[in-house]
Amino acid sequence: xxxxxxxxxxxxxxxxxxxxxxxxxxxxxxxxxxxxxxxxxxxxxxxxxxxxxxxxxxxxxxxxxxxxxxxxxxxxxxxxxxxxxxxxxxxxxxxxxxxxxxxxxxxxxxxxxxxxxxxxxxxxxxxxxxxxxxxxxxxxxxxxxxxxxxxxxxxxxxxxxxxxxxxxxxxxxxxxxxxxxxxxxxxxxxxxxxxxxxxxxxxxxxxxxxxxxxxxxxxxxxxxxxxxxxxxxxxxxxxxxxxxxxxxxxxxxxxxxxxxxxxxxxxxxxxxxxxxxxxxxxxxxxxxxxxxxxxxxxxxxxxxxxxxxxxxxxxxxxxxxxxxxxxxxxxxxxxxxxxxxxxxxxxxxxxxxxxxxxxxxxxxxxxxxxxxxxxxxxxxxxxxxxxxxxxxxxxxxxxxxxxxxxxxxxxx
Amino acid sequence: xxxxxxxxxxxxxxxxxxxxxxxxxxxxxxxxxxxxxxxxxxxxxxxxxxxxxxxxxxxxxxxxxxxxxxxxxxxxxxxxxxxxxxxxxxxxxxxxxxxxxxxxxxxxxxxxxxxxxxxxxxxxxxxxxxxxxxxxxxxxxxxxxxxxxxxxxxxxxxxxxxxxxxxxxxxxxxxxxxxxxxxxxxxxxxxxxxxxxxxxxxxxxxxxxxxxxxxxxxxxxxxxxxxxxxxxxxxxxxxxxxxxxxxxxxxxxxxxxxxxxxxxxxxxxxxxxxxxxxxxxxxxxxxxxxxxxxxxxxxxxxxxxxxxxxxxxxxxxxxxxxxxxxxxxxxxxxxxxxxxxxxxxxxxxxxxxxxxxxxxxxxxxxxxxxxxxxxxxxxxxxxxxxxxxxxxxxxxxxxxxxxxxxxxxxxx
Numbered sequence: 001x002x003x004x005x006x007x008x009x010x011x012x013x014x015x016x017x018x019x020x021x022x023x024x025x026x027x028x029x030x031x032x033x034x035x036x037x038x039x040x041x042x043x044x045x046x047x048x049x050x051x052x053x054x055x056x057x058x059x060x061x062x063x064x065x066x067x068x069x070x071x072x073x074x075x076x077x078x079x080x081x082x083x084x085x086x087x088x089x090x091x092x093x094x095x096x097x098x099x100x101x102x103x104x105x106x107x108x109x110x111x112x113x114x115x116x117x118x119x120x121x122x123x124x125x126x127x128x129x130x131x132x133x134x135x136x137x138x139x140x141x142x143x144x145x146x147x148x149x150x151x152x153x154x155x156x157x158x159x160x161x162x163x164x165x166x167x168x169x170x171x172x173x174x175x176x177x178x179x180x181x182x183x184x185x186x187x188x189x190x191x192x193x194x195x196x197x198x199x200x201x202x203x204x205x206x207x208x209x210x211x212x213x214x215x216x217x218x219x220x221x222x223x224x225x226x227x228x229x230x231x232x233x234x235x236x237x238x239x240x241x242x243x244x245x246x247x248x249x250x251x252x253x254x255x256x257x258x259x260x261x262x263x264x265x266x267x268x269x270x271x272x273x274x275x276x277x278x279x280x281x282x283x284x285x286x287x288x289x290x291x292x293x294x295x296x297x298x299x300x301x302x303x304x305x306x307x308x309x310x311x312x313x314x315x316x317x318x319x320x321x322x323x324x325x326x327x328x329x330x331x332x333x334x335x336x337x338x339x340x341x342x343x344x345x346x347x348x349x350x351x352x353x354x355x356x357x358x359x360x361x362x363x364x365x366x367x368x369x370x371x372x373x374x375x376x377x378x379x380x381x382x383x384x385x386x387x388x389x390x391x392x393x394x395x396x397x398x399x400x401x402x403x404x405x406x407x408x409x410x411x412x
Numbered sequence: 413x414x415x416x417x418x419x420x421x422x423x424x425x426x427x428x429x430x431x432x433x434x435x436x437x438x439x440x441x442x443x444x445x446x447x448x449x450x451x452x453x454x455x456x457x458x459x460x461x462x463x464x465x466x467x468x469x470x471x472x473x474x475x476x477x478x479x480x481x482x483x484x485x486x487x488x489x490x491x492x493x494x495x496x497x498x499x500x501x502x503x504x505x506x507x508x509x510x511x512x513x514x515x516x517x518x519x520x521x522x523x524x525x526x527x528x529x530x531x532x533x534x535x536x537x538x539x540x541x542x543x544x545x546x547x548x549x550x551x552x553x554x555x556x557x558x559x560x561x562x563x564x565x566x567x568x569x570x571x572x573x574x575x576x577x578x579x580x581x582x583x584x585x586x587x588x589x590x591x592x593x594x595x596x597x598x599x600x601x602x603x604x605x606x607x608x609x610x611x612x613x614x615x616x617x618x619x620x621x622x623x624x625x626x627x628x629x630x631x632x633x634x635x636x637x638x639x640x641x642x643x644x645x646x647x648x649x650x651x652x653x654x655x656x657x658x659x660x661x662x663x664x665x666x667x668x669x670x671x672x673x674x675x676x677x678x679x680x681x682x683x684x685x686x687x688x689x690x691x692x693x694x695x696x697x698x699x700x701x702x703x704x705x706x707x708x709x710x711x712x713x714x715x716x717x718x719x720x721x722x723x724x725x726x727x728x729x730x731x732x733x734x735x736x737x738x739x740x741x742x743x744x745x746x747x748x749x750x751x752x753x754x755x756x757x758x759x760x761x762x763x764x765x766x767x768x769x770x771x772x773x774x775x776x777x778x779x780x781x782x783x784x785x786x787x788x789x790x791x792x793x794x795x796x797x798x799x800x801x802x803x804x805x806x807x808x809x810x811x812x813x814x815x816x817x818x819x820x821x822x823x824x
Contacts, residue, residue, distance in 0.1 A: 028559070138546035138549065141546075142550070146718050147440070271686065290708065290709045291708055292544070292706075294706060295705035297702045302701070303702055305700065
């Protein structure tokens with residue numbers, strides 16, 4: 001059995017997990033990869049004395065780049081710089097790259113895949129969406145005989161944990177966030193999670209893969225969960241929904257797509273409604289297969305590391321063959337303005353006079369479904385019929401009886 | 413772009429679906445397979461006049477076997493004979509084979525995989541478990557960095573449809589079965605489904621793949637759903653469970669495994685509990701990744717055909733390279749007697765005197781949890797603590813106050 005040398009760039013949570021999994025499962029991985037995998041270098045600017053493998057740490061990226069024995073490079077540094085330059089240089093040097101870096105793939109995926117194609121090496125990033133859950137490879141391979149037309153999912157475990165606490169334990173947003181921080185699920189600065197940026201990167205990657213053209217983060221309307229109140233959670237529950245932060249992308253009739261991240265009311269009988277705590281789930285819809293759902297832990301050291309290592313195994317096993325993962329470059333007109341797409345909305349607002357407000361709503365949206373119970377709090381809450389979103393918001397704004405209405409999307 | 417010739421053996425529901433998908437998606441499939449795929453022969457003893465592709469039908473298998481231009485053969489005839497002889501001959505002739513035939517794979521998988529390995533061709537059968545849901549390939553590839561230790565799932569859509577009708581609409585078993593037959597979900601002779609044989613074949617394949625050695629159908633204790641009553645469904649509901657037919661296999665401490673098919677009480681908060689109607693779901697547990705669930709339509713012409721075609725694409729793309737799918741031969745001692753494994757049981761029985769019966773149960777199982785409401789029907793129903801199964805059944809049998817107790821498993 002031959003030995004293939006790999007380098008791991010970054011020794012944070014995921015990076016140390018990757019090294020641990022590669023060492024702990026050395027023999028079974030060698031059987032699967034049909035080669036021994038040797039971690040020759042670990043690139044990190046910090047020192048890690050006292051580890052079994054402390055002698056493998058280096059601080060100079062060029063040692064990896066110039067070492068022709070390194071066939072596969074794992075990028076788990078995170079962030080765009082210097083990850084982008086390093087990954088690009090590795091691919092151009094004919095090394096395969098595996099990464100968990102969703103920010104990098106969402107920003108530069110099409111370009112990096114193109115370089116990998118030209119150099120006949122692999123650029124794999126299963127761990128960038130759904131952590132350890134197999135999602136990207138099954139979409140690319142197993143659903144290859146399908147025309148996919150919709151993908152959506154709970155893509156961020158931190159926000160799902162917070163919403164689950166709000167839904168199941170009636171905990172206010174701030175308290176749930178504090179608990180998530182205490183448990184290590186949320187960062188001190190939680191913006192990437194609670195404002196939806198993390199989910200945005202993931203829906204970019206999913207939409208790019210499902211529909212074949214790159215979607216950039218700035219093309220995705222992104223809304224976080226900071227404005228969700230316990231009233232919203234309660235009214236949604238009364239109406240038979242739960243509120244989840246979802247990434248959502250749909251192929252439209254003209255070949256363009258919509259792409260959004262928003263908190264949405266999910267019907268209780270939808271498979272996503274039962275996905276709680278830090279779990280993630282991705283639903284894909286194809287013309288032949290119908291609905292397919294992938295569920296599991298979307299983050300965490302070992303789940304994510306195991307996905308990266310599976311990519312490494314695949315690269316080592318296919319040093320001479322490319323995997324199918326690829327998509328074309330994007331276009332500024334490819335993602336439509338979501339306001340032009342049909343949707344249902346949920347609306348909640350303080351009112352002076354419940355009966356007058358309801359009448360005013362009915363006057364513009366005669367199929368609105370009011371949620372009972374809101375009136376006890378001097379509010380109205382209702383779900384609109386499905387219409388083009390900007391027409392809906394115009395109609396809602398025209399009802400002067402609604403004070404500062406809070407508006408959420410409803411998944412059809 | 414080169415053209416690769418394939419043959420399809422069998423033009424039933426799945427076979428005609430395979431041909432339709434290959435023809436309808438010809439261009440996009442060629443892009444993914446990096447070769448044009450040409451259906452050269454369709455083997456079926458029946459005549460199919462009037463189709464666009466009627467000229468491709470043949471009745472002599474030897475035309476396929478002896479045609480060296482046929483690189484990939486699709487076996488969708490079903491049954492063991494002559495599928496087994498044909499598939500074996502094709503593999504030995506150096507042709508890759510894709511099949512949806514779970515009976516064949518469960519009976520002869522290890523042998524056929526071995527021949528494929530010797531001939532350096534592929535033997536793929538994604539569609540044999542979970543229809544169109546990607547399950548086998550993600551387990552083999554994406555979870556490759558994991559030691560898997562448990563796999564279980566709702567593997568049969570027909571029985572899940574029947575149980576869903578019983579649970580949600582209080583329909584009796586016979587009526588639900590009749591409805592399933594009327595809708596085309598169940599065969600005139602429903603035994604393969606309702607007696608658990610279909611699920612048995614699928615758990616054999618899953619356990620073989622997850623744990624690395626072949627499991628044969630006669631090694632799996634198999635129990636169907638014909639004895640489930642509406643009382644069981646109701647009592648389970650009161651206690652916070654739903655009854656589902658599951659295939660279940662677990663790696664034990666000594667390297668052996670357990671493998672069962674049985675109707676089991678599933679806790680409402682388990683992801684399987686929400687899998688209704690004809691949907692299937694497979695849960696896999698790994699040391700690094702934790703719980704991963706795959707969900708979708710487990711049967712049907714197009715979902716199944718799309719999985720077969722994805723395998724064909726994979727074979728065509730990898731004519732020179734083998735996929736990793738493989739496992740070792742089985743052994744008669746490899747699967748333990750399930751009675752020696754720890755489990756919880758649900759027990760329901762008619763009794764003459766509820767109070768006396770409960771006291772007698774408590775005398776032998778002091779942690780039994782009685783389900784309130786059963787006494788209204790002159791019955792007791794309870795859930796036992798987790799113990800070795802044969803000790804539990806001995807204890808239950810020792811309680812003379814229980815008349816013909818009905819016993820079901822409870823998923824922990």
